[in-house]
Amino acid sequence: MAGVQVANLSRSFGAHKALDDVSIDFADGGFYALLGPSGSGKTTLLRQIAGFDFPDSGRIAIGGESVERVPVEKRRIGMVFQNYALFPNMSVADNVAFGLSVRGEAKATIASEVQRALDLVQLGKLGARRPHQLSGGQRQRVALARAIVTKPRVLLLDEPLGALDKALRVDMQIELKRIQREIGITTIFVTHDQEEALTMSDRIGILRDGRLVQEGPPEEIYDKPKSEFAATFLGDANILRGETTGTGIRLADGTAIAAGAGATLAAGAKASCAVRPERIRIGTDSGTSDPNANMLRGQISKRIFAGNNSTYFVDRDGQTIKVIVQNTGVEKLAEGQKVVLRWSPESTVLIAASQDMD
Amino acid sequence: MAGQVVTGSRSGLRSALPLLLPAYLWLTVAIFLPLSAMVFFSFMTELPLSGRAWSFTLDNYATFFSQGLYWTLLLASLRLGLEVTLWCVVIGYPAAYVLAKVFRGRSREAIFLLVILPFWSNGLVRIFSWAMVLREGGILDTALNAVLPFKINIDLMYSYPAVIIGLVHSYVPYMVLTCYLTLQAIDDSLIEAGRSLGASRLQMLKRVIIPLSMPGLVAGAALIFVPVVGSFMEPRILGGRTGTFYGTVIEDQFVAVFNWPLGAALSFILLAVVLVILALASPVLKRVA
Ligand SMILES: Nc1ncnc2c1ncn2[C@@H]1O[C@H](COP(=O)(O)OP(=O)(O)O)[C@@H](O)[C@H]1O
Ligand SMILES: [Mg+2]
Numbered sequence: 081m082a083g084v085q086v087a088n089l090s091r092s093f094g095a096h097k098a099l100d101d102v103s104i105d106f107a108d109g110g111f112y113a114l115l116g117p118s119g120s121g122k123t124t125l126l127r128q129i130a131g132f133d134f135p136d137s138g139r140i141a142i143g144g145e146s147v148e149r150v151p152v153e154k155r156r157i158g159m160v161f162q163n164y165a166l167f168p169n170m171s172v173a174d175n176v177a178f179g180l181s182v183r184g185e186a187k188a189t190i191a192s193e194v195q196r197a198l199d200l201v202q203l204g205k206l207g208a209r210r211p212h213q214l215s216g217g218q219r220q221r222v223a224l225a226r227a228i229v230t231k232p233r234v235l236l237l238d239e240p241l242g243a244l245d246k247a248l249r250v251d252m253q254i255e256l257k258r259i260q261r262e263i264g265i266t267t268i269f270v271t272h273d274q275e276e277a278l279t280m281s282d283r284i285g286i287l288r289d290g291r292l293v294q295e296g297p298p299e300e301i302y303d304k305p306k307s308e309f310a311a312t313f314l315g316d317a318n319i320l321r322g323e324t325t326g327t328g329i330r331l332a333d334g335t336a337i338a339a340g341a342g343a344t345l346a347a348g349a350k351a352s353c354a355v356r357p358e359r360i361r362i363g364t365d366s367g368t369s370d371p372n373a374n375m376l377r378g379q380i381s382k383r384i385f386a387g388n389n390s391t392y393f394v395d396r397d398g399q400t401i402k403v404i405v406q407n408t409g410v411e412k413l414a415e416g417q418k419v420v421l422r423w424s425p426e427s428t429v430l431i432a433a434s435q436d437m438d
Numbered sequence: 439m440a441g442q443v444v445t446g447s448r449s450g451l452r453s454a455l456p457l458l459l460p461a462y463l464w465l466t467v468a469i470f471l472p473l474s475a476m477v478f479f480s481f482m483t484e485l486p487l488s489g490r491a492w493s494f495t496l497d498n499y500a501t502f503f504s505q506g507l508y509w510t511l512l513l514a515s516l517r518l519g520l521e522v523t524l525w526c527v528v529i530g531y532p533a534a535y536v537l538a539k540v541f542r543g544r545s546r547e548a549i550f551l552l553v554i555l556p557f558w559s560n561g562l563v564r565i566f567s568w569a570m571v572l573r574e575g576g577i578l579d580t581a582l583n584a585v586l587p588f589k590i591n592i593d594l595m596y597s598y599p600a601v602i603i604g605l606v607h608s609y610v611p612y613m614v615l616t617c618y619l620t621l622q623a624i625d626d627s628l629i630e631a632g633r634s635l636g637a638s639r640l641q642m643l644k645r646v647i648i649p650l651s652m653p654g655l656v657a658g659a660a661l662i663f664v665p666v667v668g669s670f671m672e673p674r675i676l677g678g679r680t681g682t683f684y685g686t687v688i689e690d691q692f693v694a695v696f697n698w699p700l701g702a703a704l705s706f707i708l709l710a711v712v713l714v715i716l717a718l719a720s721p722v723l724k725r726v727a
Contacts, residue, residue, distance in 0.1 A: 152634055159630070165628050
């Protein structure tokens with residue numbers, strides 16, 4: 081097992097930069113999620129690491145060994161494809177045995193290793209079946225068993241759960257995480273599902289248009305997004321824009337918003353503040369308990385009840401602010417009602433105005 | 439309308455009948471009637487057209503078994519069929535692979551056109567072109583002598599290799615097309631998955647690609663073997679005196695000797711032999727495919 085380092089990796093297709101100077105350090109034994117919208121370069125990055133495609137420039141190292149020009153069959157990686165890519169002409173056991181058998185391992189070794197891998201993915205009894213006789217979830221497990229039975233240095237997964245329905249997906253997320261912990265393999269997991277990235281990984285890298293936008297543990301990216309894109313792509317965020325005061329911003333109508341975290345900016349520059357909807361308190365009173373709290377007034381334009389919580393859309397000065405409130409059975413606000421929104425500066429992140437987002 | 443057909447009710451059948459009728463009519467006229475006439479002929483002493491008296495007989499079939507020559511020729515034709523089929527695999531399969539897995543887009547279309555071009559040229563033109571290339575002092579001879587420093591004398595015309603070359607050229611497109619269809623249906627991610635597991639290209643070919651394209655190979659082989667065993671045009675024109683095969687003997691009965699009953703009997707024996715071979719081969723082929 082080994083860590084993976086990519087440094088200043090670029091790859092263009094014609095004039096299109098699919099990867100633009102990406103550097104990431106994937107820790108040994110870590111579970112890393114590559115997150116980004118469709119077309120952001122996630123698959124391209126994974127294919128460079130796997131060796132299916134070669135970068136125009138930059139370095140890739142697996143376990144400290146430079147591999148930029150090493151072909152895929154020599155990289156000792158395990159790959160799981162979105163469409164499973166099981167060999168239809170072989171039984172489940174033969175599929176899993178494939179990697180060991182092309183290496184020329186002894187028959188007895190192969191048999192016991194295959195059984196162990198199938199047991200690990202809880203398909204111990206289905207070795208004799210053909211891939212077409214399995215359900216989607218079972219095929220995904222076979223693909224996983226086939227990828228890890230050769231004891232690769234890295235496990236690469238390209239949206240492996242994308243083709244499964246919601247309930248099965250959650251099961252497989254838990255399962256995949258369990259297996260990854262059990263064998264402790266460095267795992268790079270591509271997804272466009274932010275929830276999946278948040279719940280499964282110990283580090284997330286957000287890609288956009290071939291560039292690495294932000295990188296870090298899930299909590300850090302969620303609590304301290306560095307761009308409006310990161311704030312809105314990972315989780316939900318209200319973005320308030322104005323001119324920075326150094327420690328916060330002043331909105332167009334003069335209201336000051338204080339931020340407890342984020343960038344340090346020169347006063348007067350354009351900037352924005354991001355606030356998560358669940359951090360905002362909503363009420364009708366104007367009396368204040370916390371004099372430092374940020375405060376805005378508005379009118380409820382819409383309320384969506386979702387059982388354990390409710391989402392309020394509050395209009396103020398041409399902008400709609402989203403607020404999520406746990407259903408405690410106390411607060412009952414109706415559409416059209418005038419309300420006061422409050423949240424602490426610690427829940428507010430100051431973000432430099434980005435050139436490429438409005 | 440469509441709904442009615444799907445229900446399979448009597449009215450559905452009635453509305454489907456006009457659609458099926460042309461096909462059945464065609465099958466009856468083009469295959470069943472001539473074939474029945476030939477079966478009939480093969481049991482006659484004389485052709486009724488000649489005006490002489492005729493009666494039913496088994497002599498035509500007996501001729502095949504009483505004269506070793508026919509049996510020898512049949513074996514030679516079967517061997518020809520086998521060799522041509524093998525050459526078509528050797529040439530056609532790699533071509534189909536390259537076409538399906540290496541070329542993309544425009545260049546694939548262009549090369550595809552080149553492959554199926556022999557289909558569109560007249561068979562006789564094709565064979566006589568080969569005659570011009572292969573004969574002594576012909577195109578191949580002249581070209582080789584222009585390049586090589588020493589004098590060589592290539593005279594492939596009227597030889598067994600000439601027959602093979604002509605037949606392979608005529609039939610290789612079938613192999614390319616059937617193999618192309620099965621190869622192109624193999625998902626590229628299967629090949630990538632195999633490579634990520636450490637398989638070399640040769641191992642991928644042996645364990646995944648060939649097994650998955652076996653149906654195409656089998657279909658191509660059947661499409662080539664059957665007509666080649668009965669072929670007469672290429673053996674006659676390119677083989678000359680060495681080009682006497684089972685097919686040319688049958689042709690002789692129809693166009694030269696005018697012994698249609700014997701020609702018909704020989705054809706049905708060939709048909710029977712080919713069907714037996716395909717029947718014997720099918721369980722084996724089914725297993726690999
Ligand atoms: N082989 C290729 N040829 C041309 N363009 C490509 C190729 N592979 C990827 N691209 C382009 O690179 C960009 C990134 O693609 P990809 O890495 O597949 O994105 P993602 O996996 O994040 O959805 C896309 O705009 C895509 O069209
Ligand atoms: Mg992708």
